[in-house]
Amino acid sequence: MIQILDITTKPPTIHYLTKKYIEKNIGKNSVNQSQTLISFLNNSKEGAIVMNTEKCTFCQEEISDEDSTKNDGFIEWSKRLKHFIEKHHLKLPKEIETLFLERKLLLNNLDDSVFVDFYKTKNSLFYNTELYEKEFSDFVREKGFDLKEIEKPDNYHLYEKFDLEYNDLRKDAIFKSFDLSKVNFIKYEE
Numbered sequence: 160m161i162q163i164l165d166i167t168t169k170p171p172t173i174h175y176l177t178k179k180y181i182e183k184n185i186g187k188n189s190v191n192q193s194q195t196l197i198s199f200l201n202n203s204k205e206g207a208i209v210m211n212t213e214k215c216t217f218c219q220e221e222i223s224d225e226d227s228t229k230n231d232g233f234i235e236w237s238k239r240l241k242h243f244i245e246k247h248h249l250k251l252p253k254e255i256e257t258l259f260l261e262r263k264l265l266l267n268n269l270d271d272s273v274f275v276d277f278y279k280t281k282n283s284l285f286y287n288t289e290l291y292e293k294e295f296s297d298f299v300r301e302k303g304f305d306l307k308e309i310e311k312p313d314n315y316h317l318y319e320k321f322d323l324e325y326n327d328l329r330k331d332a333i334f335k336s337f338d339l340s341k342v343n344f345i346k347y348e349e
């Protein structure tokens with residue numbers, strides 16, 4: 160759906176607008192407010208690019224993948240946010256709207272080093288995959304199996320089964336590679 164990463168808070172905050180939130184809040188923003196937000200969203204840099212598009216569930220237009228992002232060196236957001244505001248007048252949660260409107264004043268003359276620092280901070284928030292491997296291996300051992308054994312083609316069905324079980328357990332700990340113990344995670348449902 161729509162993610163917004165804000166590194167100006169300590170710890171950084173991930174705001175996540177769910178499908179349910181979007182459904183409930185489209186058409187609720189005024190045209191003027193939408194235009195102010197759009198001028199900010201336009202005046203920003205490309206972040207991550209994912210070579211994939213999806214159909215908007217409201218108008219069937221092709222929109223960018225939720226993981227394709229833009230950023231201003233302090234906040235990064237799903238590029239599709241612009242579509243939802245421009246076409247569907249999505250009303251943002253008050254705190255996110257305030258965040259964007261305050262950032263708008265600070266956008267000009269940003270030095271490239273700001274973006275380097277931004278990505279350094281962002282990378283430090285990701286889940287440690289080596290740790291994941293180790294924890295998964297322990298999880299498999301507790302079930303009475305050896306990770307190396309179940310990785311073999313003949314046993315792969317076991318690997319897939321345990322992988323699903325383990326991810327189910329970890330669901331709240333990882334969000335799109337982010338380690339949720341390192342961020343403040345806010346999910347908006349309405």
Ligand SMILES: [Zn+2]
Nearest residue numbers: 215217218246
């Ligand atoms: Zn649409």
